[in-house]
Amino acid sequence: MTKKTKIVIIILLIMLFFIGFIPIWAFFIEPNLLISRKIEIKDPALKGIRVAYLSDLHICQDGKDYALNMVKKVNEQKPDIILLGGDYIVVQIYKNKSMKADEIIKILAGLKAKHGVFMIFGNHESRPKTTKLIIQSIKDTNIKLLQNANTKLQIADKSVYLVGIGDYSNNSHNINKAFNGVDSTPVIVFTHSPDIFPYIPDYVNMTFAGHTHGGQVYIPFYGPLEKPTHLLGKYIKGLYAEGSKKMFVSSGIGNSHYKIRLFNIPEIIIADFK
């Protein structure tokens, strides 16, 4: 065997090792990770404000410890506001079941932010039975529902409107209702599906969305493995800017259908305005 052949064989063996390792990583390692992803957004009108955005939690029956760790990680970041972007339960997941919505709320009640914890519903909370249970369960917590509604917050020296918009993917959005009474800027919007972005008013400073899971399996230089799927439209993950508007799409925390993730490490978004 020549030296050249030996090198080729070694390279092939290394490649085979990594190819074989990918499914193990995607099925058993990556979905169990959780990072706090820090992003900086330039906007003098919101300067100094820290927002935590969490979406697509999809908490399963065996996910209590993971969810408690998530709450701990968010609180450690000391955000001014925490925005919960929907999909707390999971309607369909292979060989597992969703945690009940009231049990999920008990865990999320541990979230702490100086200026409040706010939530909207995702497409997995489209059944009236689920939304009713969540509305009932948050009554004894510090979580406020902003489903097609808004509130004015005083954060440091700034008056900020926070607008929650219902999910566009299941037609639960009502932009007029959500913005009713909003008469000044800056404005922060949080929602579930990012496909609503073109309909967000131009004067909105920042929008946070989720829903896509980043495709769950994302191949570098190619994109999501299955495209398009029911999840994916124009916006997949990361920061988007159109005209004066900006939107950050999180690839979220949990999974639907299958517990699998590749190049989409579960993430808590910590956004610092500079």
Ligand SMILES: [Fe+2]
């Ligand atoms: Fe989701």
